[in-house]
Amino acid sequence: MREVKNGVFPAVCPLDCPDTCGLLVHKKDGKIVKVTGNPEHPVTRGAICNKVRHMAERVHHPERLTTPMRRVGPKGEGRFEPVSWDEAIAEIAGTFSRLSEEYGPESILPYSFYGNMGILSVEGMDRRFFNALGASRLEQTICNSAGSAGWKYTMGFGGGTSPEDIVNADLILVWGGNIVSTNMHQVVLAEQARKKGAKVVVIDVHRNRTAQWGDWFLPLYPGTDAALALGIMHILFRDRLTDDSFLAAYTTGHEELREQAKEYTPEAVAEITGIPAADIERLARMYGEAAVSYIHIGNGLQHHDNGGMSVRTISCLPALTGQWLKTGGGAYKSNGAYAAMNARALERPDLRPNPRARSINMNRIGEALEMTEQPIKALFVYCSNPLVVAPDLERVKRGFEREDLFTVVHDLFLTDTAKYADLVLPATSTFENTDLYSSYWHHYVQLQEPVLEPPGDCKSNFEVFALLGQAMGFDDGAFRATEEDMIREALNYPRNPYLHGVTLERLKEERFVKLDMSPKANYLERLTTPSGTIELFSRAMENAGLPPLPAYSPLVEGYDGLRRPSSEEKYPLMFISPPNHNFLNSTFANTGKHQALEKRPTLQIHPEDAEARGIEDGDEVKVYNDRGSIEVWASVSDRMLPGTVISQGLWWEGKDRPQRSNVLTPDRLSDMGKGATFFSTTVQVRPR
Ligand SMILES: Nc1nc2c(c(=O)[nH]1)N[C@H]1C(S)=C(S)[C@@H](COP(=O)(O)OP(=O)(O)OC[C@H]3O[C@@H](n4cnc5c(=O)[nH]c(N)nc54)[C@H](O)[C@@H]3O)O[C@H]1N2
Ligand SMILES: Nc1nc2c(c(=O)[nH]1)N[C@H]1C(S)=C(S)[C@@H](COP(=O)(O)OP(=O)(O)OC[C@H]3O[C@@H](n4cnc5c(=O)[nH]c(N)nc54)[C@H](O)[C@@H]3O)O[C@H]1N2
Ligand code: SF4
């Protein structure tokens, strides 16, 4: 890139956020002075969140890594000395070759997630490299895999209602999502619907920012959502509020579901969920009578033992009232599948010498690092910060402490994870790269072209893995492809009709290129279940050993559906640790402005629970269970039902105290999709 020092340049937000905003980067003397929204983006329209408005502080942060470094102190201490890229690449290639020979290439494990959503950064040259190497595969299950599985059993295709259509809705249910913080443009669109009279109902375990904005907040006990959805179905069937011609034409199993729902009387559901029976009646009536109803299914309810079934059950609801025939009606869980790109061309699985290589579930990374047979001997971490975000952190930490484990971390900062690395590599920021971005919510594809010189010796993921491929002697053109070559390959995917007509040329010219929604304009043509219908009864689930009909099952720890939290339990409080407003997962937790906005990590605790423990607002408290403990500040409030405590935000290890929520969370897997169960945790709390 020829450096242009001043001006305003288009960019794309790279963060793991559904909105994928169009940005404008304002530069003066070669530095970013301001990041604003690009008003020309058709959905995000120039509005961006506070997090990214302060992005300049992150990009130009004095602590940004600028050179490769080798560890000199003990793992975790964070002492490093600079080395050159040549040395770093040679050391990685040498170690990987030696380990491959001694233990087999599956002793090497990549660990990555979506710290940067760019397809070239996380599903491109990196995958080519690990495929050619024959490394173990990583099951990327930390975010949405439980709910995606539940949705797919029901609907087949991994896409739902188009966001721009929801302005037509007259009822919007936000179910287990904190969209004011996590999907702000959904709120903007919902506001447009609201101006025309739509009501917004929020179903959550605490009165989050979204509940404060909505019209009606229904607090419930964690992990009881499937029971609530079945209670709504019970009433819809009972009061003939269902669209029977739709059920007959487009679904499988509505008679079985009708029988199943009989059990879930309002009284039984009230007992399970903590929502009064009268409110369940009112909610079901609103849902049954709405002309166009839309459900936003958030991530919160699926981070539970029963998360797959919760999402599966809720995703049956729109079919009961025939919503899929209405513009703006239906539900959204993820719209990622509309923008599916040519993964085979990008990732080149054909380069793999061992097509049957094992897979390691990222939610069980702690356990995986304990294996003594076929041990993992090397980790390459990028675009993720497992020592903050992974469940059961003490166990994960023990794994990362292993002296015989060779760990490489590629990041922009010396994260909690990077401190355990043998080699740390400095990453570029998205504004220094070329990359391709689609959204898992709206339908626009965007191109990022470099608008900034990388500081020091930073390299992109693309460059690092191309260098490593060449250093390993992987003699294939795959490692000499340019970014533009790969973008063309990604977009050349005739099997995805929605991607038709999206080209690099158009992206350069038009910036925001909409997927082609015309071939399957009728949503019901998109269903790809075995029966081609919405499967209220699922044979595939039965074959997988799951209940074929929607059902409520209690969490492993905590509420069993009927047992109320009791002081006799060792760990009587459900501990929920969802994202906060000003960080993006653990990103921004190390920048001053974002920290100042969040002030400090807190524990929201109900006055009854606080009083029983002699805790007052602002007190320092210890939150603990058998896995570990954290120390945070109490915020006494009635935002949730008694028995639930909430600590928002994924903070880094504090200077003076441990405060990382995942010390407390379990590495059990969810009922479907091998997903994480962060929120199915119980704890005890006491004054510090
Ligand atoms: N500001 C900000 N935005 C983000 C992120 C961030 O960290 N910060 N992270 C991004 C990522 S990776 C993701 S996956 C999304 C996640 O964003 P969302 O889809 O909004 O999901 P969460 O914020 O995880 O959880 C949403 C809500 O679910 C609630 N919840 C927990 N358990 C239950 C339950 O059993 N039932 C119900 N009904 N509710 C429950 C939580 O209290 C929380 O208020 O946001 C993305 N956007
Ligand atoms: N308790 C609890 N735990 C959770 C959650 C929760 O709600 N509660 N949420 C879960 C969810 S939904 C998710 S998605 C995960 C998210 O977990 P992660 O994907 O690990 O997300 P981040 O913490 O944002 O870490 C991303 C890292 O990537 C780095 N990065 C950014 N861009 C680049 C790049 O171009 N190259 C390289 N090499 N690095 C880059 C960033 O600096 C950052 O350190 O956390 C999960 N963990
Ligand atoms: S984090 Fe989300 S809302 Fe904020 S700028 Fe990025 S895409 Fe937009």
Ligand SMILES: [Mo]
């Ligand atoms: Mo996520």
